[in-house]
Amino acid sequence: HIAINNMNLLDTTPEYIFDVIVQKLLSSYIRHKSGEFYTPPFIVKRMVKEAYNFGDKVLDPCCGSGNFLxxxxxxxxxxxxAYKEKIKAIKNVYGYDINPVSVYLTKINLLYLLEEKFITINQNLNITDFLFQDEENIKDDFDLIIGNPPWFTLRDIDSLNYQVKIKNLSEYLEIKPLPKNVLNIEIASLFFYKANISHMKNNGKIFFVITQGVINGSHAARFRNFKGFYNVKLWRFTRQITEIFNIDFICIFAQKTTKRVEKIDFKIPLYLFSTKDNGKKLNYFDPVNLILEKTETMVPYDVETKANKTYSKKLITNDEYEKLLPIATSKYKKLxxxxxxxNPRNLIFVKFKEINNSLVKINPDIRIFKRAKEPWNKKVFMNEIIEKEYLFTVIKSTELVKFYVYDYYYVFLPLRRKNLVFDYNTLEKNAKIFYDKINTIYLDYKKESTKNKSLMDNLNRWSKLINNRQTSKIKVVYNNSGSVVNSAVVQGDFLITGDLSFFSTDNINEAYYLSAILNSPLLTDQVQIKKSSRHIFKIPFETPIKIFDETNKYHLRLADLARKAHKMSESLTLEMIKRNSDNISKIKIQAVLNKNLAHILKQIDEILNNELKS
Known part of the structure; x- marks a missing residue:
């Protein structure tokens, strides 16, 4: 009843009634969990106008409630x-979806539209998994494939068997990313290339609404080779329009070519659309008139080959490309x-009270629940007793500012302190009891697709915990995500969490030298051009940062500037925290530091600019 009232208010035309019902009755969580983001009619209309020619044999491979059809x-x-020509054209319209409800709703919506003519299209609407159709059912002669494929990644798939099928398909389509990015494979990217291989005729067209990750994410580097495509075009939209989805998206158009070669030196036109209703919050059914605001040329900022496979980096504008410093891999990238x-943090991040010299009472650290997601957002233990030797201090990116880390966390880890070795049989009594408890919880709640056989396996995934680097007394850290690169030199017994990258060294001068470079606004400018969304990771080392040389006066000068900045940052930050207690925000701290460190950062930039160009 609520949905019907809302439909009346929206003055919805009959063919879109079930589109509204689905969006009203199914929570956004359920729809987004399955990757369903329905396309606003005003975008659908513009895409169809651009791509469809009367009589085209056309397919929407994930038709949802049928908006494109x-x-x-x-x-x-x-x-x-003529009427006969219209009937013939309607017979050339096809829709697929893996969801039977979607196909049913599409049929009802088209019944509203076609009435007695519906019989001509009913058999063209099929329940099928587009990515894994039986060979005998595949039609390979479509003039146009258009739609909005599901927006989810491999990591969102619960079925281990289906994950394996997706990995194998991505390899077959020649778009599988490097191992570190496999979990980020976008299902929509598979739709794009599967359409090319199996369903499009030569010179056929494809036009998809898709996440922006395919043009800027490292996981889509092979997607951006556009093997088998030509005449690639991109549509981007102003924030006012993308906010309808609450996720950045683009539209991508291309045509099929039988010349399956990877493009090394290519330029792609990008069209930016806005609306004349600037400032107004747009709704899904608003009759928006899209205005072409500007056209830009996009190029990959770099193309590299690994193991005979080509990887095209993020697409950037020509103007951004001109601002890039020389691109070369620093030797620090591997270091x-x-x-x-x-993870899961709710099982191991703790606050404690000492009972005696050897025992402590622990409870969950409430700080880690701020961004926790199900099922790891609950407190699952209280007032547990463990031996103090199993408490370790760790550093996260959430407390990292320019040149300083202003707080840390305690975690329970069933490891020997000296060398971080895990030996279940030699655990002290209380630690063993507690580990058994949280290990059972982990095994009960972990995803079926997670291969780890124990909590300890998960904590030490990729051997990122148990290694000599983590035991080093001098580390340089920086954040793996965010809009600005922050770095600090950390001294002491601190473990580093996965939201940070770090370098271990015995040379304190080298540590401060690297901290100076990583905190440089010049480096952040380069990273912002190259990075995808919020991810930074190894991008700083695509700039030719030189290995520290103790005899190089400029390297020593950078180290000296970083030392001064560290002292100033520590003093200012602790003073702000002391004055404001718990009410001080990281954003406020950063603002004060940026102002007070400006003169040092300027000197660092000047030296670094000369070093990188020499």
Whole structure:
């Protein structure tokens, strides 16, 4: 009843009624969990106008409630062609979806639109998994494939068997990313290339609404080779329009070529669309008139080959490309490593009270629940007793500012302190009891697709926890994500978490030298051009940062500037925390530091600029 009232308010046309019902009755969580983001009619209309020619054999491979099919059929019905030609054109319209409910709703929506003519298209609407159709059912002669494929990644798939099928398909389609990015494979990217290989005729067109990750994410580097495609075009939209989805998206158009070669030196036009209703919050069914604001040329900022496979880096504008410093891999790239993924945090991050010299009472650290997600967002233990020797101090990116880390955390880890070795049989009594408890919880709640056989396996995934680097007394850390690169020199017995990357060294001068460079605004500018969304990781080392040389006066000068900045940052930060107690925000700290460190950062930039160009 609520949905019907809302439909009346929206003055929804009949063919979109079930689109509204689905969006009202199914929570956004359920729809987004399955990757369903329905395309606003005003974008559908513009895409169909751009790509569809009367009589095209057209397929929406993930038709949802049928928005693209509806617009195409409305285009056919409103044309000046003869009735028989219209019927023939309607017979050339196909829709697939893996979800039976979606196909059913599409049929009802088209029944509203076509009435007695519906019989001509009913058999073209099929329940099928587009990515894994039986060979005998595949039609390979479509003029146009258009739609909005599901927006989820491999990590969102619970079924281990289906994950394996997706990995194998991505390899077959020649878009499988490097191992570190496999979990980020976008299912929509498979739709794009599967359409090319199995369903499109030569010179056929494809036009998808898709996440922006395919043009800027490292996981989509092979997707951006556009093997088998030509005439690639991108549509981007202003924030006012993308906010309808609450996720950045683009539209991508291309045509099929039988010349399956990877493009090394290519330029792609990007069209930026806005609306004349600037400032107004747009709704899904608003009759928006899209205005072409500007056209830009996009190029990959770099192309590299690994193991005979080509990887095209993030697409950037020509103007951004001109701002890039020389691109060369620093030797430090292999020396910095991601920290340990100490998850689930609700099981191991603790606050404690001493009972005696050897025992402590622990409870969950409430700080880690701020961004926790199900099922790891609950407190699962209280007032547990463990031996103090199993408490370790760790550093996260959440407390990292320019040149300083202002707080740390305690975690329970069933490891020997000296060398971080895990030996279950030699654990002290209380630690063993507690580990058994949280290990059982982990095994009960972990995903079926997670291969780890124990909590300890998960904590030490990729050997990021148990290694000599983590035991080093001098480390340089920086954040793996964010808009600005922050770095600090950390001295002492601290473990590093996976939201940071770090370098271990015995040379304190080298540590401060690297901290100076990583905190440089010049380096952040380069990273911002190259990085995808919020991810930074190894991008700083695509700039030719030189190995520290104790005899180089500029290297020593950078180290000296970083020392001064560290002292100033520590003093200012602790003073702000003391004055404001718990009310001080990291954003406020950063603002004060940026102002007070400006003169040092300027000197660092000047030296670094000369060093990188020499």
């Amino acid at each position: 509806i617009e195409i059929i409305k285009t056919i019905l409103s044309s000046n062609n 910095f490593h991601k920290g340990a993924d100490l």
